[in-house]
Amino acid sequence: AQTVTQSQPEMSVQEAETVTLSCTYDTSESDYYLFWYKQPPSRQMILVIRQEAYKQQNATENRFSVNFQKAAKSFSLKISDSQLGDAAMYFCAYRSAQRGSARQLTFGSGTQLTVLP
Amino acid sequence: EAGVAQSPRYKIIEKRQSVAFWCNPISGHATLYWYQQILGQGPKLLIQFQNNGVVDDSQLPKDRFSAERLKGVDSTLKIQPAKLEDSAVYLCASSLQRAPSTDTQYFGPGTRLTVL
Numbered sequence: 001a002q003t004v005t006q007s008q009p010e011m012s013v014q015e016a017e018t019v020t021l022s023c024t025y026d027t028s029e030s031d032y033y034l035f036w037y038k039q040p041p042s043r044q045m046i047l048v049i050r051q052e053a054y055k056q057q058n059a060t061e062n063r064f065s066v067n068f069q070k071a072a073k074s075f076s077l078k079i080s081d082s083q084l085g086d087a088a089m090y091f092c093a094y095r096s097a098q099r100g101s102a103r104q105l106t107f108g109s110g111t112q113l114t115v116l117p
Numbered sequence: 118e119a120g121v122a123q124s125p126r127y128k129i130i131e132k133r134q135s136v137a138f139w140c141n142p143i144s145g146h147a148t149l150y151w152y153q154q155i156l157g158q159g160p161k162l163l164i165q166f167q168n169n170g171v172v173d174d175s176q177l178p179k180d181r182f183s184a185e186r187l188k189g190v191d192s193t194l195k196i197q198p199a200k201l202e203d204s205a206v207y208l209c210a211s212s213l214q215r216a217p218s219t220d221t222q223y224f225g226p227g228t229r230l231t232v233l
Contacts, residue, residue, distance in 0.1 A: 001153035004159070041208055045160070091159050103212065103220060104150060104173060107159030 001093050002027045006108035013082045014116050021077045023092030031050075031097040034068065035105065036077045040088040048090070051075065054098070065072045079113075087115045119143065121225035123209050129231045135197040138228045142211030148172075150222065151194050152208040160208055166192060167214065176180055186208070196230075204232045 003026045012021035025034070036048040041045045058066050063080045076097050079086055089112050093105040130136050142149050144145065148167050152160035168189035168191040177184070181200070186192040196203055201212040206229050210222040 027219070043208075043227040043229070045208065046177075047221055047223075050221075102164055103146050103148065103214070103222075104162040105160070105222060107158070107161070 002029070002032075002096070002106050004092050004094050004106055004108035006092055006111050008111045009109070010112045010114070012114040012116055013079070015082055017082055018078060018080045019082055019113065020028075021079075021090050021113065022074060023075045023077070023108055025073050025075065025092070025094050025097075027073070027094065029096055029098060032067075033095045033097055034075045035093040036064070036066070036096070037091045037093060037107075038086075038088045039091060039110070045091070049077065082115050084117065086114050087113055089113070119142070121209055121211055121223055123207075123225040123228055125228055126226065127229050127231075128167045129233065132201055132232050133198040135195065136199055136230060137193050138209075138230075139180070139196045139206050142192075142209070142210030142227060143223055145213065146223075147214040148209035148212045149192050150210040150212075151184060151192070154206040154208055156205070159166055159170065163194070163207075173224070175200045199230075201232050204230055206230070 005024045008040045032053045034051045038046045038048050049061045049082050065078045067076045089110045092108040124139050132220045144209045150165050151163040154160040164174040164176045164184045166186040169186045184194045206227040209225045212220050
């Protein structure tokens with residue numbers, strides 16, 4: 001079974017600064033997908049960024065980028081130019097890409113990000 | 118496009134009572150998921166439907182939880198009888214079930230259940 005670990009329960013960053021959230025995972029599979037989701041107080045989970053394990057290039061989405069280290073099973077999220085609206089709980093998630101596998105997500109325990117004005 | 122709808126947003130019940138949650142996925146989405154999110158934890162899958170068939174319900178406590186997806190659209194999740202440890206947010210998500218590389222799960226706002 002796959003597991004996802006987020007070792008930072010809480011993080012804070014000054015507005016306009018950069019912050020990195022950590023995530024490690026454990027799997028015996030070679031092909032999979034990794035995601036970062038954002039959950040604001042409204043509770044609606046919003047996809048921030050995704051990474052395919054077979055791609056060496058790190059994914060980027062505007063101010064959000066990842067550092068994917070497949071051998072180390074590490075998948076960190078970097079938020080540049082942090083904004084007040086980035087404050088939320090951030091979840092790292094794993095999904096198998098095995099043929100015939102169900103596509104449910106396995107989530108970490110989350111990191112609560114506070115953005116200080 | 119309308120998002121995933123869930124109701125109610127909040128529910129408070131006594132232990133041993135019954136409760137039901139409703140989810141309406143995004144139109145055309147074949148796959149529907151129910152997740153349980155206990156305070157301070159990440160969501161955990163309870164059940165996954167593909168159209169109106171169950172794909173995975175291995176983590177559903179079947180002695181008290183049940184779910185159905187009639188006609189492959191709306192879904193209901195029921196708890197009977199509820200226990201204190203069922204207090205959580207219940208999230209519904211749906212996806213189009215296209216190619217794995219582009220398949221994205223879209224989440225509803227969730228239902229916060231408090232069992233007293």
